Amino acid sequence: VLSVIRELKGSPSFYMNPISQYLKLGEKGLDINSVNLEDFEGPIKDFIKEREFIFNLRATLMRHKDLFLRWGLFANQVFVHSDIPRREKEIIILRIAWLSQSEYEWEHHVAGSKQAKLFSDDVINRIKQGPDAEGWDSFDASLVRAVDELYAKNCMSDSTWKILSGRFKTNQLIEILFIVGYYNLLALTMNSLGAQVEGMYKTNQK
Structure with missing residues (x-):
């Protein structure tokens, strides 16, 4: 302990x-x-x-x-302690938070990402829109698509895995699976238990 x-x-x-x-x-x-x-x-x-x-x-x-x-x-x-760079990690987290309707995680990670100056409002909106939103490069679009595939089918497609493997090592690809799974678990837990978003965060989920 x-x-x-x-x-x-x-x-x-x-x-x-x-x-x-x-x-x-x-x-x-x-x-x-x-x-x-x-x-x-x-x-x-x-x-x-x-x-x-x-x-x-x-x-x-x-x-x-x-x-x-x-x-x-x-x-x-x-x-x-993840080996995935924070920017890419936050894209993953924000996309699964959006898909799973986790207001708590969405608000926290939008605030944290803005504090770290990772994303503009345009990128935040792009994360909401998904992998086909205008403005993504091929890798980022595939990162968002990986989250969508895992959320919808519990499996990342071979084509998405191949694109991501062009930049990420095997351990990082495995981490993507766990990050999506972890934040999806957190979403269903917090949504079911009714945990409220702290007051200063209630500005970002629109």
Whole structure:
């Protein structure tokens, strides 16, 4: 358990620090005063007490202690330690968030992408439109198409795999499958549990 908490604490600041800090916005997620610390114990309790606030995602998943700890490691691997460059990774995440109607993940990753200056509004709109939108190059269109294929058929086509393999190594291609699967899982979880988007994010899903 302690090693998991250390792993979570070791994440880059853009992932773990209060989102209001790097966006310079006042609104926050679930204040720790709204969380009953008596519901938690040990390292998780300490983890909560150290934060100014808790993302609603984490506050929800913390209700299942063992799952939360193991989920945190998987989430770090998929998002923080992935071998896929962040720009391409965010294209994947935003497309599956859009397809799966995950308002929570869409809002968070649009904000994060804009903060990192990865995309213009035109590219964000292109992600919504899909692989046939005007303006994509062949590789980016294939990246978006891969997400569409995995979402619709649970399988990436050979032709899409071949195009992506022109730039990505095998381990990166495998990561695409896990990123899409992870964020699709997160979408159905957050949609079903009704976790609300923190106030400062409610501007991007239109």
